[in-house]
Amino acid sequence: MKKYQPSETVDFVVIGSGAGGAVMAKQLASNGFSVVVLEQGPWGAYGHEQDYNKDELINRFPSEEDMLMTDPKRQPNTFRRTASEKAVTGHHSYGCVVGGGTVTYGASSWRHLPWEFQEASLFGTMAGTGVADWPITYDEIEPFYTQAEWEIGNSGPNIKTPLLAAIAQGYPMEPLPLKSSGALFEVAAKKLNLTVVPNVAAIITKPWNGRAACINCGMCSGYGCQVKARSSSAVALLPYAVATGNCEIRAHSYVREISTDAAGKATGVVYFDKKNNNQEVFQKAKVVVLSANGTETPRLLLLSKSARFPHGLANSSGVVGKYLMTGNGGGASGLFSDPLNEYKGCVTGAAILDYVPNDGKGRGWYGGGRMTARGYTSPIAYGLSGVHDAPSWGAGYKKALMEQANRKLYIANFISQMPLETNMVDLDPDVKDAWGLPAMRITTQSHPNDMKGVEFFIEKSVEVLKAAGAHTVWADAPRDATGGAHARGTCRMGNDPRSSVVNKYHRAHDVPNLFIVDGSNMVTGGRNHPTMTISALAFRAAEHLVKAAKSGNVTI
Amino acid sequence: MPAEAVPETVNDSRRNFLLKSFSAGAAAWLAATWPAEVAAAEAAQKMGAFTYFTPEQAREIDAMAAQIYPTTDTPGAREAQVIYFIDLALVTFAADKQPVYARGFGELSQACGGKSFASLSGDEQIRVLTAIEKSAFFKAVRDDTVMGMFASPQHGGNFRKIGWQQIQFDDSLNFRAPFGAYDKA
Numbered sequence: 001m002k003k004y005q006p007s008e009t010v011d012f013v014v015i016g017s018g019a020g021g022a023v024m025a026k027q028l029a030s031n032g033f034s035v036v037v038l039e040q041g042p043w044g045a046y047g048h049e050q051d052y053n054k055d056e057l058i059n060r061f062p063s064e065e066d067m068l069m070t071d072p073k074r075q076p077n078t079f080r081r082t083a084s085e086k087a088v089t090g091h092h093s094y095g096c097v098v099g100g101g102t103v104t105y106g107a108s109s110w111r112h113l114p115w116e117f118q119e120a121s122l123f124g125t126m127a128g129t130g131v132a133d134w135p136i137t138y139d140e141i142e143p144f145y146t147q148a149e150w151e152i153g154n155s156g157p158n159i160k161t162p163l164l165a166a167i168a169q170g171y172p173m174e175p176l177p178l179k180s181s182g183a184l185f186e187v188a189a190k191k192l193n194l195t196v197v198p199n200v201a202a203i204i205t206k207p208w209n210g211r212a213a214c215i216n217c218g219m220c221s222g223y224g225c226q227v228k229a230r231s232s233s234a235v236a237l238l239p240y241a242v243a244t245g246n247c248e249i250r251a252h253s254y255v256r257e258i259s260t261d262a263a264g265k266a267t268g269v270v271y272f273d274k275k276n277n278n279q280e281v282f283q284k285a286k287v288v289v290l291s292a293n294g295t296e297t298p299r300l301l302l303l304s305k306s307a308r309f310p311h312g313l314a315n316s317s318g319v320v321g322k323y324l325m326t327g328n329g330g331g332a333s334g335l336f337s338d339p340l341n342e343y344k345g346c347v348t349g350a351a352i353l354d355y356v357p358n359d360g361k362g363r364g365w366y367g368g369g370r371m372t373a374r375g376y377t378s379p380i381a382y383g384l385s386g387v388h389d390a391p392s393w394g395a396g397y398k399k400a401l402m403e404q405a406n407r408k409l410y411i412a413n414f415i416s417q418m419p420l421e422t423n424m425v426d427l428d429p430d431v432k433d434a435w436g437l438p439a440m441r442i443t444t445q446s447h448p449n450d451m452k453g454v455e456f457f458i459e460k461s462v463e464v465l466k467a468a469g470a471h472t473v474w475a476d477a478p479r480d481a482t483g484g485a486h487a488r489g490t491c492r493m494g495n496d497p498r499s500s501v502v503n504k505y506h507r508a509h510d511v512p513n514l515f516i517v518d519g520s521n522m523v524t525g526g527r528n529h530p531t532m533t534i535s536a537l538a539f540r541a542a543e544h545l546v547k548a549a550k551s552g553n554v555t556i
Numbered sequence: 557m558p559a560e561a562v563p564e565t566v567n568d569s570r571r572n573f574l575l576k577s578f579s580a581g582a583a584a585w586l587a588a589t590w591p592a593e594v595a596a597a598e599a600a601q602k603m604g605a606f607t608y609f610t611p612e613q614a615r616e617i618d619a620m621a622a623q624i625y626p627t628t629d630t631p632g633a634r635e636a637q638v639i640y641f642i643d644l645a646l647v648t649f650a651a652d653k654q655p656v657y658a659r660g661f662g663e664l665s666q667a668c669g670g671k672s673f674a675s676l677s678g679d680e681q682i683r684v685l686t687a688i689e690k691s692a693f694f695k696a697v698r699d700d701t702v703m704g705m706f707a708s709p710q711h712g713g714n715f716r717k718i719g720w721q722q723i724q725f726d727d728s729l730n731f732r733a734p735f736g737a738y739d740k741a
Contacts (some may be wrong), residue, residue, distance in 0.1 A: 052727055057707035061649035180736030187738075217729040338737030343725065345735055379706035381726045384699060393624040393698050394682070398632070398722075405723035420658070520717070 002034075005282045007418040011271055011549065013285035015300070017253050018100020019534040020289030021520035024241050027542030028289075029247035033549060037241070038253040038271055040292075041096035044068060044103055045224055046234050046251075052224030056378045059223060062106025068224060070096045074434035076296075079482055081445040087428060092326075092442055092483030094293055098251050099234025101293070101485050102531065106221040106348040107202040107230050108369065108414075109154050111145050114138035114341055116526045120544035123358045126366055129447060130323045130419035135495045135504040138165075141536050144543070148535035149297050153208045153231040155340070156200035160521030162351035173205050176214065176305050180340035181373030181409045182350030188467035194354045199372070202231040202531070203346055206234045207329040211235060211362040216345040218377060231381055234530055245360065253281075254324065256437055258288050258304045258313055260513065265513045272435055287513045287545075287554050291538070294324070294487030294519035296423045298441045301491070314491070314508035314516070317498055321426050323489040325525040326444055326481045330454045331411040332461035333388060339406040342375015349373030355460060356527055358416075365452035367416030370527045374410045388474045409463060413457035414528035417481065419489045420448040439512075446480045446542045454478045488530050492522035506541040606639075608646040608654070612672070613629045613661060614639055619674035620664075620694075621701040623681050633701050641704030641713030642697075653696050660693025 004010050011033040014021045021037060021477065026517030029035045040063055045051040053066075064071065070093045091383040095101030110249070115122050125131040146152075146169055156171035175198035176315075186197045203214050214229035230236045241247040252274035258284065259267045268284040290297050298321035302312040312320050352371040360366045383401065386408075390400030423445065427438035446454075451545045458475050494500025497509035502521055508514040517538050519530045526533065548554045604616050618639040625633035633639075645655055666672050667684045676684065688694045704713030706720065708727075714720060720727060734740045 053709075055708050057649070057703065057711050116675065177733035177735065178739055179733070180738035183738040215729075216731040216733070216735070218731065219729065301565055336738070340738060341724075341726065341736040344731040345733070379704050379720060379723060383702040383706040383719075393685070395626050395702075396626055398628060402630075402722050406723075 009284040012287050014289040016291035020538045022237040023538035024289050026237045029241045029244040031546045035247040037249045039098050039251050040254040043251045044097040046098045052226045056380045068097045069093050077440040079430045084139045094485045099232045102232040109202045110529045112526045122434045144536040144539040152236045153204045155205040158199045179349045184468040185350045191467045192377045203331040221347040285329045290516045291518045297520045298490040321424045322421050324423040325417040325489045327483045327486040327528040328415040330364045330476045332475045333410045334465030335472040340393045343377045369415030374412045411461040415453045458528045488519040488522040493521045505544045578673045606643045624701045636718040637715040638704030638713040642700045644712045656696045
């Protein structure tokens with residue numbers, strides 16, 4: 001791998017190696033630019049993926065070097081519902097390894113539908129919310145969805161329905177197996193006149209670019225993929241960035257500040273180098289690309305305040321960290337007579353799409369969502385908390401555990417969430433991380449409209465399970481979101497610098513050589529499942545950035 | 557399952573540990589029903605004493621685990637050798653739970669009126685556990701027992717994959733559809 005000196009002014013420093021950062025690194029390096037990627041997490045099994053473990057116990061209690069997610073001890077976060085509350089210990093976590101969240105994610109890769117970029121115009125907005133059109137249309141991003149699907153390697157159904165974005169070229173390969181959950185969805189769909197499609201996933205189902213097809217091991221979400229079938233950034237993008245000879249990845253590099261000069265331009269970043277006793281390093285760069293995810297990106301901007309940027313970097317609008325959408329869910333479980341064996345195969349199964357569209361008049365709430373089939377997967381998780389209607393120990397527990405094993409279908413819903421100015425990421429005034437920096441504080445309370453959506457989907461899940469033949473059904477209690485890896489909206493994209501953080505090409509309105517490319521840019525959240533859109537946004541941002549940089553001017 | 561109060565020594569074999577917790581009849585039944593498990597336990601005896609627990613503590617936790625995941629018409633925590641999983645856990649990934657266990661032995665003894673939990677009758681044991689089931693100690697032993705049933709056998713429990721067999725978990729980690737009863741063509 002190419003090595004750069006921190007004192008060397010590289011063309012681009014990219015903060016974060018996940019869905020957004022890896023695309024940027026690969027596209028920039030492929031076009032001849034010098035790139036340093038800083039990843040706060042460890043290497044994981046980058047380049048020797050066969051060493052990822054499939055041991056549930058080890059996965060629950062990883063050593064520091066084997067962690068694939070954030071360590072709550074070193075990186076605590078706090079949580080509160082509203083600004084009037086004192087925040088308590090939070091449980092927000094996200095992928096933290098070379099490749100970011102894509103190393104362990106469920107790999108659902110739905111495109112936004114065309115109208116999901118213009119919901120305010122098409123369906124109106126709602127007073128007191130931040131529902132707005134994106135500054136880009138579906139047509140502008142469509143070619144980059146296709147590029148992402150083919151370069152990263154996605155599988156999916158080539159089914160024509162207005163409930164799925166039309167894809168001219170189709171998906172590169174067949175979808176994952178339907179599983180028993182999908183077959184049961186089809187039984188219900190026939191009775192209820194619903195549309196079922198197999199999962200669209202960044203998981204390959206045939207050999208692809210030197211990687212093996214999925215073997216349906218089932219130890220999927222939360223685990224690294226041993227056969228490289230999951231098209232994570234770490235196998236589908238970063239190796240190509242490195243192979244150009246222009247890109248250096250530095251793991252264990254925890255960025256604490258994006259530095260700026262008197263003119264307000266970014267000059268580079270300061271990070272703690274873990275393998276060098278957490279010494280501070282200043283990496284000089286012509287341009288900074290920030291792709292640290294929907295929660296760490298705004299936190300880093302807020303940490304990067306200076307005399308010139310007293311409210312945090314790129315925050316003259318005051319909306320950095322605001323309009324956080326972590327995603328709502330909820331669903332129901334059904335018990336069937338025969339084994340589904342949902343633990344085999346990718347954790348995410350088929351989807352029912354009929355409630356994706358925004359149908360405020362019909363349903364009495366604004367938004368929509370996607371129903372997905374999920375089983376109970378791994379044995380320890382099942383034993384600890386997967387049994388319904390039973391004591392937690394003793395003969396009754398054991399009996400229920402054995403009877404319910406492999407016979408359950410859980411419907412998980414991925415539901416829209418209103419962007420609200422009051423939902424935010426900021427800096428906790430008291431709690432510090434292991435490096436002495438203010439911890440992330442998350443404030444989030446869903447709009448009452450969204451809780452109607454959650455209740456709607458729980459009811460619909462019960463209906464689907466009954467129609468599928470479940471003899472016992474348990475509805476989840478409606479619960480509001482508290483955090484999670486799908487964080488979006490905190491550095492929203494817009495044409496007006498007074499109400500957005502970046503322009504339609506991802507350049508910070510306030511800092512000409514700072515680009516922000518991750519889920520934080522999303523104006524509205526779609527129906528959750530943001531990764532495919534993050535990838536497409538990044539391919540689009542990279543194309544414009546490459547053009548601009550080649551002409552010697554990144555200030556598009 | 558009534559347990560006999562047989563004094564343990566540090567050098568007690570794993571088989572003796574396993575079998576002395578049962579009545580003579582139950583021990584014979586156990587050896588007859590799961591000869592492989594018992595034979596393997598015997599073979600494993602040279603592993604020696606417990607790492608974290610004293611023999612007396614191990615007997616108490618083993619008795620708790622045997623109520624939490626009981627032996628019914630199928631094997632339970634005792635046959636799955638969950639006690640060895642917990643012993644190992646407490647010096648490895650779950651070392652931060654040591655204070656909970658250390659305090660817990662006092663709480664348990666108090667709840668048993670100063671007697672050994674393992675020496676109580678099955679009904680008495682269930683009464684004691686029901687009384688303390690909200691405590692941090694009970695929750696720790698409950699969760700550790702469940703993990704010992706369902707973690708990979710390499711971690712000391714789930715002996716001969718007893719736990720996995722009971723929930724019909726196939727650890728092949730490589731499957732071809734159809735996976736279940738409903739996606740069969």
